[in-house]
Amino acid sequence: MTGIGIIGYGMTKFGEHWDRSLRSLAVEASLEAIKNAGITKSDIQTMYVGNMSGGSFAGQEHLASIVAGSLGLNCPSVRCEAACASGAVTLRSASVAIKSGYDIALVVGVEKMSDLSGGDVASTLMGAADSEWEGFTGLTFAGLYAMIARAHMNKFGTTQEQLAQIAVINHKNAVGNAYAQYPFPIKIEDVLNSAMVADPLTLYDCSPISDGAAAIVLASERIAKKMDPTWLLACEQANDHVALHERSLTEMKSVKLASKVAFSKAGLTQKDIDLAEVHDCFSINEIIGLEDLGFCEKGRGGKFVESGEIEIGGALPVNATGGLKAIGHPVGATGIRQIIDLSRLLKGKAHNKVDGRYGISLNVGGTGATAVTSIVGIENGKV
Amino acid sequence: MTGIGIIGYGMTKFGEHWDRSLRSLAVEASLEAIKNAGITKSDIQTMYVGNMSGGSFAGQEHLASIVAGSLGLNCPSVRCEAACASGAVTLRSASVAIKSGYDIALVVGVEKMSDLSGGDVASTLMGAADSEWEGFTGLTFAGLYAMIARAHMNKFGTTQEQLAQIAVINHKNAVGNAYAQYPFPIKIEDVLNSAMVADPLTLYDCSPISDGAAAIVLASERIAKKMDPTWLLACEQANDHVALHERSLTEMKSVKLASKVAFSKAGLTQKDIDLAEVHDCFSINEIIGLEDLGFCEKGRGGKFVESGEIEIGGALPVNATGGLKAIGHPVGATGIRQIIDLSRLLKGKAHNKVDGRYGISLNVGGTGATAVTSIVGIENGKV
Numbered sequence: 082m083t084g085i086g087i088i089g090y091g092m093t094k095f096g097e098h099w100d101r102s103l104r105s106l107a108v109e110a111s112l113e114a115i116k117n118a119g120i121t122k123s124d125i126q127t128m129y130v131g132n133m134s135g136g137s138f139a140g141q142e143h144l145a146s147i148v149a150g151s152l153g154l155n156c157p158s159v160r161c162e163a164a165c166a167s168g169a170v171t172l173r174s175a176s177v178a179i180k181s182g183y184d185i186a187l188v189v190g191v192e193k194m195s196d197l198s199g200g201d202v203a204s205t206l207m208g209a210a211d212s213e214w215e216g217f218t219g220l221t222f223a224g225l226y227a228m229i230a231r232a233h234m235n236k237f238g239t240t241q242e243q244l245a246q247i248a249v250i251n252h253k254n255a256v257g258n259a260y261a262q263y264p265f266p267i268k269i270e271d272v273l274n275s276a277m278v279a280d281p282l283t284l285y286d287c288s289p290i291s292d293g294a295a296a297i298v299l300a301s302e303r304i305a306k307k308m309d310p311t312w313l314l315a316c317e318q319a320n321d322h323v324a325l326h327e328r329s330l331t332e333m334k335s336v337k338l339a340s341k342v343a344f345s346k347a348g349l350t351q352k353d354i355d356l357a358e359v360h361d362c363f364s365i366n367e368i369i370g371l372e373d374l375g376f377c378e379k380g381r382g383g384k385f386v387e388s389g390e391i392e393i394g395g396a397l398p399v400n401a402t403g404g405l406k407a408i409g410h411p412v413g414a415t416g417i418r419q420i421i422d423l424s425r426l427l428k429g430k431a432h433n434k435v436d437g438r439y440g441i442s443l444n445v446g447g448t449g450a451t452a453v454t455s456i457v458g459i460e461n462g463k464v
Numbered sequence: 465m466t467g468i469g470i471i472g473y474g475m476t477k478f479g480e481h482w483d484r485s486l487r488s489l490a491v492e493a494s495l496e497a498i499k500n501a502g503i504t505k506s507d508i509q510t511m512y513v514g515n516m517s518g519g520s521f522a523g524q525e526h527l528a529s530i531v532a533g534s535l536g537l538n539c540p541s542v543r544c545e546a547a548c549a550s551g552a553v554t555l556r557s558a559s560v561a562i563k564s565g566y567d568i569a570l571v572v573g574v575e576k577m578s579d580l581s582g583g584d585v586a587s588t589l590m591g592a593a594d595s596e597w598e599g600f601t602g603l604t605f606a607g608l609y610a611m612i613a614r615a616h617m618n619k620f621g622t623t624q625e626q627l628a629q630i631a632v633i634n635h636k637n638a639v640g641n642a643y644a645q646y647p648f649p650i651k652i653e654d655v656l657n658s659a660m661v662a663d664p665l666t667l668y669d670c671s672p673i674s675d676g677a678a679a680i681v682l683a684s685e686r687i688a689k690k691m692d693p694t695w696l697l698a699c700e701q702a703n704d705h706v707a708l709h710e711r712s713l714t715e716m717k718s719v720k721l722a723s724k725v726a727f728s729k730a731g732l733t734q735k736d737i738d739l740a741e742v743h744d745c746f747s748i749n750e751i752i753g754l755e756d757l758g759f760c761e762k763g764r765g766g767k768f769v770e771s772g773e774i775e776i777g778g779a780l781p782v783n784a785t786g787g788l789k790a791i792g793h794p795v796g797a798t799g800i801r802q803i804i805d806l807s808r809l810l811k812g813k814a815h816n817k818v819d820g821r822y823g824i825s826l827n828v829g830g831t832g833a834t835a836v837t838s839i840v841g842i843e844n845g846k847v
Contacts, residue, residue, distance in 0.1 A: 102596060128703075134519050134525055136519050137519045137520050140587075140590070140595040142516055142545060143547040143591065143592045143829060145545075145703065146547075146703045146829065149703040149704075155703055155717070155718070157701035157703065158703045159546065159553055161542055161544055162525060162526070162527075162543045163526060163529065163542065163543060170542055173542075177560060177561050177564045178560050180565060181561070182563060198595070204523075205519065207523070208519045210526075211524075211530065212524040212581070213485060318541075319538050319539070319540065320511075320532040320533065320540065320541045321533060322533035323529045327533065447529065450526060450530075451541075
């Protein structure tokens with residue numbers, strides 16, 4: 082197959098931006114991406130804006146027009162939402178638009194989770210779960226993922242130390258990342274001794290509440306081949322029930338379905354992949370993600386983490402720039418940030434160096450109801 | 465050009481559904497559309513869900529997975545949002561997917577505005593305006609449209625009686641519509657004497673708060689030509705600034721841009737159009753919409769309404785099934801309901817009879833920041 086060109090990208094620092102609005106974050110990332118692509122605003126033919134809960138967090142829906150208007154653009158602009166997978170679902174929607182005939186699309190994901198207009202973050206985030214079956218009972222996302230972690234531990238012998246190791250590796254990888262919210266190293270004892278949020282998940286097993294934006298300019302092959310892009314060889318989505326009681330606790334069917342299509346479209350297998358961005362909203366999710374992407378057997382994720390293979394220098398560096406855990410997780414931006422970091426790593430432009438031709442990303446919405454698997458290559462197709 | 469087939473549709477009654485959830489409304493409309501199309505659920509390759517504020521109204525984001533899961537589907541499902549134009553933006557997104565290669569797409573728009581989980585309707589709806597420049601000041605949507613109405617009256621001599629006439633015609637057209645929230649006739653005195661909401665707009669100048677869902681099955685030409693569809697000859701979107709102070713009060717640039725592309729893609733002009741669905745969230749918007757769609761000169765909308773040409777039997781029946789005013793306005797569903805009603809009218813399946821080959825719809829988000837103009841034909845292309 083032939084891919085879609087990633088011809089430019091830009092992002093804000095992820096963190097707490099008490100003096101910034103949703104709009105200003107989205108515009109900063111968009112303008113940087115446009116500049117990085119070497120195009121002008123008028124080259125943009127269509128726009129996609131990813132955001133989970135601007136309405137609840139900031140009193141602002143209609144964000145596709147807010148961003149288009151602020152950029153002075155009148156082209157079609159569409160907001161897409163899929164909880165914590167909003168970023169990748171938005172990128173995929175733009176890739177569908179390119180396949181339908183557009184030449185250049187701007188994609189920007191943004192979330193502003195501090196300085197709320199009303200409500201509280203934990204309740205708003207429960208809009209990503211099933212409000213009637215899960216939110217109604219008073220569950221939080223940490224609670225949902227704690228049940229998943231406990232089930233994985235009981236079924237496969239996964240240990241709290243293996244979960245903690247995820248946080249240690251991701252924090253280590255973030256050191257030196259100018260965009261990261263928490264670019265400092267931690268020790269395994271720090272994780273194990275940090276406050277218990279929802280047993281067995283401690284504070285350091287959880288990704289933070291963040292503000293930030295990330296933007297990408299996508300281009301058709303016709304345009305991109307004249308530039309120096311990375312290539313989006315696949316960007317595939319699958320969906321499943323939202324409520325956890327209707328699914329497996331220890332396996333994400335959506336990830337398996339999306340990945341199968343992604344590998345098939347890219348003409349690649351797991352063996353071809355050199356690096357990965359795997360959604361680590363909670364440490365357990367990175368372990369299950371690695372299993373369901375097919376990088377290790379079901380139940381062996383904990384051992385795979387322990388083996389050191391996911392560290393920089395290992396067979397499959399994972400979250401080599403810090404992951405959601407240490408870079409931060411402004412939910413609408415994360416899925417786009419993952420693709421930017423794969424592009425930077427493949428081009429040798431990230432703060433850490435990783436050799437490779439192909440990177441894969443997994444962005445998950447809710448506890449697995451939405452999954453998007455993308456494959457990025459340094460060349461357009463298999464080489 | 466060739467179009468995309470509208471091979472099935474379904475909708476719930478619009479109104480106050482105190483005993484129904486967001487999910488159950490969306491599923492009812494979806495299942496009816498699937499049945500009406502004569503397909504099975506497994507034929508659906510991709511899904512799009514339109515919804516403005518499930519997060520604020522019902523504590524439920526991630527609605528694309530909620531609906532996909534409830535239908536037992538694992539295909540890609542994307543929620544799109546564009547305030548009161550969410551429905552048509554979602555339909556357009558599905559049409560882009562069909563152009564990219566999908567054969568069958570389910571599109572469902574839904575909103576549940578009564579029985580809220582928190583907040584109030586007027587504040588949540590202000591998420592469709594600019595929260596920093598407009599919501600912050602305490603403005604409501606009726607207030608914004610009142611300023612637009614007053615400006616149109618001052619500039620062009622539009623009268624309160626002409627505004628009221630919109631409500632009278634739309635209520636008359638809703639009589640006998642089994643899906644309508646308010647299927648009863650009203651007199652011009654009823655409008656003029658009803659409670660003043662925001663001068664010059666009275667209660668009957670305003671569309672109601674509604675619950676409801678509307679769904680359409682779209683198919684590629686290859687599939688649709690074996691069926692008995694209507695044809696989506698164009699579905700075009702344009703965007704503009706959200707805040708009213710950055711735009712004209714009396715003209716919607718987004719409508720002019722979207723309509724120009726729609727007429728061009730369909731190979732038609734205003735003279736070819738036999739009936740119209742024009743977004744009447746407030747009566748003034750139907751007048752400005754008719755002007756900016758090019759059916760009368762700028763400023764002559766009031767006179768055009770007075771002429772009787774927009775009534776059934778006139779040159780251009782508008783909102784022949786009742787409009788947002790009398791059918792109701794569950795914001796995520798409206799843009800899809802408009803296309804269903806054009807299809808029903810063109811096929812002679814609506815409660816009112818209107819002759820014609822081509823219908824046009826205008827769905828507006830906010831006070832004109834998003835516009836989608838669609839053209840539906842009984843045959844695939846100009847005849």
